[in-house]
Structures are given as C-alpha cells and as structure tokens.
Amino acid sequence: MRAILAIALRSAWNRRGTLALVGLSVALSTFLLLGVERLRSDVRENFSQSVSGTDLIVGARSGPMQLLLYAVFRVGGATNNVRIDSLEAIAKHRAVAWMVPLSLGDSHRSHPVLATTPGYFEHFRYGDKQALALAQGRPFSGDLEGLYEVVLGAEVAGQLGYRLGDRLTLSHGGGGMPGAEHVDKPFSVVGILQRTGTPVDRTLHISLQAMEAIHLDWVAGVPLPGTKISAEQARAADLDPKQVTAALVGLKNRAAVFAVQRAVAEFEGEPLMAVLPGVALDELWDVVGAGERALLAMSAMVAVVSLVGLVAVVLAGLNERRRELAVLRAVGAAPRHVLLMLAAEGALVTLLGVLLGVLAVAAAVVALAPWLQSSYGITMTSSAPTAPQWGLLAAVLTAGFLASLVPGWRAYRLSLADGLSPRD
Amino acid sequence: MIELNALRYRWPGASHDCLDIDALRVAAGRTLFLHGPSGGGKSTLLGLLAGVLLPSAGTVSLLGTNWATLSGARRDAFRADHVGYIFQQFNLLPYLSVLDNVLLPCRFSGLRRQRAAAAAGSPQAAAGALLQRVGLSEALWTRRAATLSVGQQQRVAAARALIGQPELVIADEPTSALDSALRDSFMALLLQQCRDVGSTLVFVSHDERLAALFDHSLSLPQINRATQAAAA
Numbered sequence: 001m002r003a004i005l006a007i008a009l010r011s012a013w014n015r016r017g018t019l020a021l022v023g024l025s026v027a028l029s030t031f032l033l034l035g036v037e038r039l040r041s042d043v044r045e046n047f048s049q050s051v052s053g054t055d056l057i058v059g060a061r062s063g064p065m066q067l068l069l070y071a072v073f074r075v076g077g078a079t080n081n082v083r084i085d086s087l088e089a090i091a092k093h094r095a096v097a098w099m100v101p102l103s104l105g106d107s108h109r110s111h112p113v114l115a116t117t118p119g120y121f122e123h124f125r126y127g128d129k130q131a132l133a134l135a136q137g138r139p140f141s142g143d144l145e146g147l148y149e150v151v152l153g154a155e156v157a158g159q160l161g162y163r164l165g166d167r168l169t170l171s172h173g174g175g176g177m178p179g180a181e182h183v184d185k186p187f188s189v190v191g192i193l194q195r196t197g198t199p200v201d202r203t204l205h206i207s208l209q210a211m212e213a214i215h216l217d218w219v220a221g222v223p224l225p226g227t228k229i230s231a232e233q234a235r236a237a238d239l240d241p242k243q244v245t246a247a248l249v250g251l252k253n254r255a256a257v258f259a260v261q262r263a264v265a266e267f268e269g270e271p272l273m274a275v276l277p278g279v280a281l282d283e284l285w286d287v288v289g290a291g292e293r294a295l296l297a298m299s300a301m302v303a304v305v306s307l308v309g310l311v312a313v314v315l316a317g318l319n320e321r322r323r324e325l326a327v328l329r330a331v332g333a334a335p336r337h338v339l340l341m342l343a344a345e346g347a348l349v350t351l352l353g354v355l356l357g358v359l360a361v362a363a364a365v366v367a368l369a370p371w372l373q374s375s376y377g378i379t380m381t382s383s384a385p386t387a388p389q390w391g392l393l394a395a396v397l398t399a400g401f402l403a404s405l406v407p408g409w410r411a412y413r414l415s416l417a418d419g420l421s422p423r424d
Numbered sequence: 425m426i427e428l429n430a431l432r433y434r435w436p437g438a439s440h441d442c443l444d445i446d447a448l449r450v451a452a453g454r455t456l457f458l459h460g461p462s463g464g465g466k467s468t469l470l471g472l473l474a475g476v477l478l479p480s481a482g483t484v485s486l487l488g489t490n491w492a493t494l495s496g497a498r499r500d501a502f503r504a505d506h507v508g509y510i511f512q513q514f515n516l517l518p519y520l521s522v523l524d525n526v527l528l529p530c531r532f533s534g535l536r537r538q539r540a541a542a543a544a545g546s547p548q549a550a551a552g553a554l555l556q557r558v559g560l561s562e563a564l565w566t567r568r569a570a571t572l573s574v575g576q577q578q579r580v581a582a583a584r585a586l587i588g589q590p591e592l593v594i595a596d597e598p599t600s601a602l603d604s605a606l607r608d609s610f611m612a613l614l615l616q617q618c619r620d621v622g623s624t625l626v627f628v629s630h631d632e633r634l635a636a637l638f639d640h641s642l643s644l645p646q647i648n649r650a651t652q653a654a655a656a
Binding site: 003006007010011013014323324326327328329330331332333334336337419420421 | 467468470471474476477496497501503504505514516517518519520531532533584596
C-alpha cells in the first residue's frame with residue numbers, strides 16, 4: 001500500500017509538467033467557486049451590517065430597493081426629493097421617536113457627501129446596534145458658527161490623508177464636471193469617525209444648512225451666471241432646507257412599524273413611502289440571488305470542466321504507461337495496486353489544486369480588500385472558510401477523488417487484460 | 425518445480441486455442457531454453473507460468489501450488505514471492521533510481537525482503553551486491569534508470585529478477601535488444617547468477633544458438649499441439 005503510493009508519487013513527479021497544468025486549472029476553478037461564494041457572503045454581511053436600529057426609511061415614492069440603496073448605501077441614482085414640511089408632519093406621529101433627514105447628491109473626490117443633522121451621530125446605528133463613535137474631534141455643530149464644518153468617515157480620512165483642521169472643497173454631483181466645484185466655500189475637518197465597515201466610512205458628513213449654503217448661487221446643477229454669494233454672505237441667507245432626499249425614522253415601539261408605514265403611504269401632501277430596511281434587503285437579495293446563483297453555477301461548471309480535463313490528461317497518459325503497469329505487475333503488484341496508483345495521482349492533483357485555489361483566494365482578499373473598501377464600501381477580511389465554503393471545497397475534493405477513479409478503473413481493466421505483455 | 429498438465433489456453437474471443445500442451449516438467453534449479461518463433465504463444469505461456477493468466481483447461485503449478493486454486497490477490501502475492509521476471513526491453517521504471525528498481529520486488533514481497541536481508545544484511549546491501557555482480561559500478565546506482573544504456577538496463581533487470589532468491593526466474597527474449605558482445609556477457613551473467621542463487625530459469629528466445637548454454641532445450645511448436653493443428 002505505502003509502497004505503491006511512494007511509486008505513484010515518483011511517477012507523478014516524473015510527469016509534473018503536465019500534471020501541474022491540470023492542477024492549475026483545478027486551482028483556478030476552486031478560486032472562482034470560493035471567490036464568488038466569499039464575495040457573495042461578504043457583500044450580504046456588509047449590507048446587513050450597514051443599517052440597524054432604523055425602523056423605517058422615508059422617501060419619495062419609488063422602488064423600496066432604490067430608496068434603500070441610495071439612502072443607506074449611496075448606490076444608484078437620486079430619487080425625487082421630499083419636502084421638509086412633509087417630514088415634519090410625519091415626525092409628529094405619536095409612534096415616532098426620532099427622525100434624521102438625509103440629503104445626498106454632492107461628492108468629494110468620488111466619495112459621497114451626506115448632509116444631515118447632528119441627530120445623525122446620535123441615532124444612526126450599524127452592525128449589532130452600535131452607535132457611531134468619533135476617532136478624533138467632534139460632530140459638526142449644526143449652527144451658523146460651524147456652518148462649513150465636515151466630519152469624515154474613516155476611509156475618507158485614511159485614503160485622502162486628511163487630519164483635523166484640514167480644509168477641503170466639495171464637488172457638485174458625482175464630480176468630474178469642470179467648473180462644478182464649490183471652490184468658494186471650503187469646509188474644515190472637525191471630526192473623523194471610527195471605522196465601521198459600512199458605507200459611513202466612505203462618506204463626508206455636513207449639515208443640511210451647509211448643503212443649502214453651497215447651492216445658494218446654483219440653479220439646476222449649474223452656477224447661476226452673474227451671481228456670486230461668498231461664504232460669509234451665505235451665512236446671512238435663509239439656510240433652512242426646503243427639501244431633502246430621505247429620512248431615517250426610529251420608533252418608540254417596533255410594533256407600530258406597519259401603522260407608521262401606512263400613515264406615510266397615505267400622506268396627502270405628496271406621494272411618499274416608508275420601507276423597512278430588513279424587508280427591502282430581502283427583496284434585494286431576491287433580485288441579486290438569481291445572479292449569484294448563475295455565477296455559482298458558472299463556477300461549478302468551470303470546476304467540472306477542470307476535473308474532466310484532469311481525467312482526460314491522466315487517461316491520455318495511460319496508454320503510454322501500459323509498459324509501466326506491466327513492469328509493476330511483473331514485480332508483484334496486483335491490479336488493485338494499479339487502480340490505487342492512478343486514483344491517487346488524480347486525487348493528489350485535485351488536493352494540491354484545491355489548496356492552491358484556497359491560498360489564491362486568501363491572497364486575493366488581502367490584495368483587493370483596500371480597493372473593494374474604497375470603491376464599493378465592501379469590507380473583506382481574511383478569515384477561515386465558512387460552512388458553505390467548506391461545503392464547496394469538500395464538493396470539489398469529492399468530485400476530484402471520484403473522477404480520479406475513472407483512470408484508476410481503466411488502468412485496472414488494462415492491467416488485467418494486458419498482464420505482462422501490453423499489446424501496444 | 426514447474427508442472428503443466430493437459431494445458432489449453434484460448435484468448436478471450438479467439439476461435440482457436442493458442443496453447444495446447446500435454447505435459448511439461450522442470451525440476452528445481454534447472455535451466456530451460458524454450459525456443460519458438462514470434463507469435464507462437466511464447467509470451468502467453470510465460471504469462472501462464474507467472475500466474476498472470478489462468479489456463480482455459482488443465483493445470484499449471486509452481487512449487488506444487490496450482491495457480492488456479494489461488495485468488496487473484498493471492499496469485500499476485502505468490503508471484504511477488506517466488507517469480508522474477510525479465511522483459512525483452514523497457515524493464516525499468518524510468519523515474520526510479522537503479523537501486524530502487526532492483527528493490528521493487530522487495531516492496532511487494534515480505535519474503536523476498538527477508539531473504540535479501542538474510543543474504544546481505546539489508547535489502548539495499550543485497551541489491552548493491554547483485555548490481556556489483558552484474559557489473560554496474562556504484563556510481564550508477566543512484567542514477568535514474570532512464571539514463572542507462574540498453575545493455576545496462578537489462579543487467580539491472582536481471583539483478584531485480586534475482587533479488588530475494590525467487591525460486592523461478594522467467595526471461596522473455598531478454599537479449600533480443602542487445603548486440604552479440606553484450607548478449608554473450610549477459611547470458612553468462614544470468615546463467616551464473618541463477619546457478620549461484622539456485623533459481624530455476626525459464627528462458628525464451630527465437631535465437632537457437634543460445635540453446636547450448638542450458639540444461640534443457642525445448643521447441644515450443646513441437647510441444648504445442650495447437651500450432652501443429654494449425655499447420656496441419
């Protein structure tokens with residue numbers, strides 16, 4: 001038993017060039033399968049960590065997913081705005097504990113800018129109902145004195161190298177348009193948030209009044225020709241916001257969530273809706289799920305193709321090895337030894353391929369995590385495989401071992417038929 | 425030692441018997457030259473003697489044991505213990521060293537491992553001693569078998585067939601790939617070693633000039649009634 005395995009190892013090493021290529025294809029398919037599964041579970045984990053403690057998100061009537069994606073994840077296009085007096089009316093509902101209005105649309109070097117109230121830092125929760133905490137400084141004051149104050153998410157500060165007291169200017173819209181920069185009204189950094197692993201890390205936070213101030217001399221997305229309102233003049237203007245993008249709502253009692261949702265939907269002033277973040281997320285996973293399954297299915301197909309390749313290569317080599325098998329029979333090896341030898345070869349290649357694939361995924365996570373974090377706000381950390389990931393690995397290994405029995409069985413038959421005189 | 429009785433063998437799917445031999449006996453320690461043309465069933469007979477093939481009818485016995493009474497796994501173990509085999513060529517596993525090739529039977533047979541160890545202290549020492557005797561210097565022992573010349577490879581194959589003193593050594597045209605000078609030295613070596621070890625040698629070749637070197641000489645077409653029937 002050990003004798004034949006040692007010989008199998010030497011024989012495989014003798015053909016290491018071809019086998020390495022096959023092993024590489026197994027590694028690649030493992031990488032795909034595991035990578036897709038990791039990305040899928042990490043994205044879900046990230047999304048579900050991004051908002052907690054918010055019972056409802058109120059916005060203009062559109063799709064629940066669109067509202068959730070834009071208000072919480074800063075993904076996708078802006079929805080219609082909501083009038084601030086509508087929100088004030090809803091805030092008066094007796095079940096509502098707090099309401100934080102959000103206004104989105106501007107950016108700073110492709111990081112989203114969120115205008116809100118100081119209440120945001122008090123009420124917003126992520127992960128397991130954790131509150132936002134400041135690593136340095138303080139929240140923006142929310143009054144005229146601190147009009148041009150900005151609080152940075154951890155990723156913004158880390159990536160762009162900002163410190164407390166630094167000054168920066170915001171871009172209109174997504175940025176990139178020449179002249180669409182609010183250069184005349186620079187902001188100073190007063191606070192930097194601790195890392196949360198959510199889209200908050202990529203966001204710059206300013207007050208709603210500041211958002212009004214930088215757009216005083218703008219109309220429909222372009223600077224109003226001939227008018228120039230300086231940063232100081234703006235303080236004297238009416239800076240109370242008239243409309244915002246959406247609002248986060250917390251309830252005194254979660255049981256009232258459907259009553260409040262209905263009240264929002266039936267609001268007469270303008271068409272509004274309220275979505276439950278958890279429900280909207282589930283809807284999102286329903287939509288994304290089909291794509292995920294398709295990706296996983298494709299990866300599984302790649303794995304099957306790589307294992308078919310493995311079987312084909314070992315089988316193709318078998319004909320040239322009939323002499324080798326006859327020599328083994330002559331020195332006392334049984335046909336079952338020959339089966340074991342061929343099966344062990346395929347199993348070994350599969351095992352090494354899978355190991356290489358796992359290492360490649362780990363390396364890719366380390367290499368790509370900063371980019372994923374800054375571009376998509378998705379946090380990936382190196383971690384041991386989860387149960388479904390172990391399941392995938394076990395499936396590839398099992399399939400590989402079973403596939404290896406094919407050349408093993410063929411060699412067994414050949415060895416029985418050839419005996420000591422291979423007819424080649 | 426070797427006993428064939430009323431042996432008939434027909435390849436699966438063939439319409440005629442390949443072998444039909446009334447009786448054949450070889451005593452222990454003797455050398456037998458078996459002569460016959462190519463395609464005359466020589467390799468089939470050797471397969472039957474080595475227990476890789478079983479007769480369609482009749483019996484083949486080695487050391488008093490009828491191969492047919494053993495299970496497949498027992499036949500493989502019995503062959504590993506008692507039979508050394510030399511092919512026409514390509515005897516060696518090209519990826520193993522010369523020494524590891526000689527030691528192959530010891531990997532599959534505990535008996536031959538013990539005998540080799542008893543003879544020289546350890547199987548490795550026994551393999552080394554055999555390689556010395558067939559004229560392969562120590563510098564070659566760790567080389568990959570594939571790097572050796574054909575003549576050297578055949579001598580390694582002889583050392584492998586002899587390690588652990590198997591009762592029977594079967595050689596299937598082992599000299600046909602060698603030129604005449606190499607052939608003569610190989611024959612002398614093989615016969616001498618078999619006598620030293622006390623192994624019975626069954627040697628097959630189409631080269632009748634070698635017959636004089638053996639205790640007995642037989643012509644396969646003469647004892648094989650299947651070829652006589654085909655000729656008639």
